[in-house]
Amino acid sequence: MQFSTGGRLIHPIHELADILQKIVSDWLSKPNESGLDEAIDKTISEGFFEKSDVDHALNNLSLSVQRNEIIEWVFRNTDVQKSYSEIIIKNRTRKILCLHAGNLPLVGLQDMLAVLVSGVQYCGKVSRKDPYLIPSLLRYIQTQSSAFNIKFSLDIRDFRDELIEEWMFAGSEDSLESLKSTLEKNSVISTIHRSLIRIAHFSVAVIDQWDSKICADLIESIFRYGGKGCRSVAVVYSYFKLNELSKELIVESSKWIQQNGYPIRIAPAVQLRSAYNEAIGINQVQVGNALFQEGLVTIDDPGIIYWQPLINPNDVNSQFGHHLQQVYYVPVRNEIDFKFVDNLKFDTLQNAQSPPIWWQPDGIDVLKWILSK
Known part of the structure; x- marks a missing residue:
């Protein structure tokens, strides 16, 4: 060339x-x-x-x-x-x-x-x-x-x-x-x-602290692109229970939808899951177009977000393997030391939908792959 x-x-x-x-x-x-x-x-x-x-x-x-x-x-x-x-x-x-x-x-x-x-x-x-x-x-x-x-x-x-x-x-x-x-x-x-x-087709967030900025970053990481990107958050691991933060999540999602001109469009799969959860007593909250729920994680629709108790980050990797893109955290006073967890791809929550040019899909630097031949 x-x-x-x-x-x-x-x-x-x-x-x-x-x-x-x-x-x-x-x-x-x-x-x-x-x-x-x-x-x-x-x-x-x-x-x-x-x-x-x-x-x-x-x-x-x-x-x-x-x-x-x-x-x-x-x-x-x-x-x-x-x-x-x-x-x-x-x-x-x-x-x-x-x-x-x-x-x-x-x-x-x-x-x-x-x-x-x-x-x-x-x-x-x-x-x-x-x-x-x-x-x-x-x-x-x-x-x-x-x-x-x-x-x-x-x-x-x-x-x-x-x-x-x-x-x-x-x-x-x-x-x-x-x-x-x-x-x-x-x-x-x-x-x-x-x-x-x-x-890889989804990411997770680890939330061990909470304020209005974290709430806004979390909503952005979930709602941007309709949740369809591999950097979009599908699972939240948190010290806080869903019902403790539900009001703030609803308010922030309404603000995000209004600011971004998003239509209110709840997918049929989300409506069906909501009805099922209600019937069997699974705790859930409708947050804008997304359904936040506790209970068993089965990643099947970008409009369903799973809210889980905080676990060891090593267990995140074993649970999702190569389908997992990123693990997001809040770098303020995080009580978990992320630096020593092997085989995980960490990034800050605020960067979820605004990565640098060298971010690594599936943990692979594409330029490195090209130049390695």
């Missing part, structure tokens, strides 16, 4: 970071010129996502794709003795297929950026559930710089006979074998290939 048609073959990471930051910044700050306005309008008018979720995703993109953030991400994953130029030269003949999930606005953007930063050709199968936002950015990148090798489509058939040797996927285990078969049958991927599969 050549970064320009001029005399220089590559840009060092500092220059590349400048290019990416400027392109993303211009795409966001000149929405009419960049095509972003049209992408947002279609996304919202066609009912793919709520406006406040699109705004939140774009705002987090603006904060995370900064020059210093990109440089730090690369430095975290490269040998300081090894020239970044050497890495780019080595990677210019590689292709990586990114299969984007589409459950959230701009989901998969981190994979795309990691591929571009590493100098590999990006082959993106864009989800039909988010058909406007990522394509808008990709088209804008193509018009603004020759530094990146990009191919993308909504149709996997457009990658037929590519025989790509590396691919990335985030989604359900149930569809994985069928997907792999389709890719191989159409020669999209080679029979000998390397893959990065992410299947």
Whole structure:
């Protein structure tokens, strides 16, 4: 992959970071010129996502794709003795297929950026559930710089006979074998290939203290994106019983819904669970669109939140295994020492829906995975 048609073959990471930051910044700050306005309008008018979720995703993109953030991400994953130029030269003949999930606005953007930063050709199968936002950015990148090798489509058939040797996927285990078969049958991927599969689909919060800020952060971590992201909280482990905090949770959720313009839309599965819980005497509270309940944890709907007594964090991992993305905590006066718990991915509750560019889906740094070959 050549970064320009001029005399220089590559840009060092500092220059590349400048290019990416400027392109993303211009795409966001000149929405009419960049095509972003049209992408947002279609996304919202066609009912793919709520406006406040699109705004939140774009705002987090603006904060995370900064020059210093990109440089730090690369430095975290490269040998300081090894020239970044050497890495780019080595990677210019590689292709990586990114299969984007589409459950959230701009989901998969981190994979795309990691591929571009590493100098590999990006082959993106864009989800039909988010058909406007990522394509808008990709088209804008193509018009603004020759530094990146990009191919993308909504149709996997457009990658037929590519025989790509590396691919990335985030989604359900149930569809994985069928997907792999389709890719191989159409020669999209080679029979000998390397893959990065992410299947975590929810997070938990550990609450050992309480105030209005913690309450607001918890509601944001649950309600943002309709609870459909792997960083969304589905289980709360707390020193406090649900009925002790129910009034504050209801008030804060009402405030959140009003501020974010969310419709009040209680899913049929949530209504059925509420009726069942009432019939057998399970303690529960309807909090906005979500049902908070005590009792047995069976993660089955993003609108059902399980409120549990606090347990040892090691037991959280054994209970959920690879389906668990993050364990959130409140870093004020936490009485549990999180630093010495193995195999868990900790983050602060306030960062739940606003992660840095280098956050690790399924505990894997995607840039590290790309550069490790």
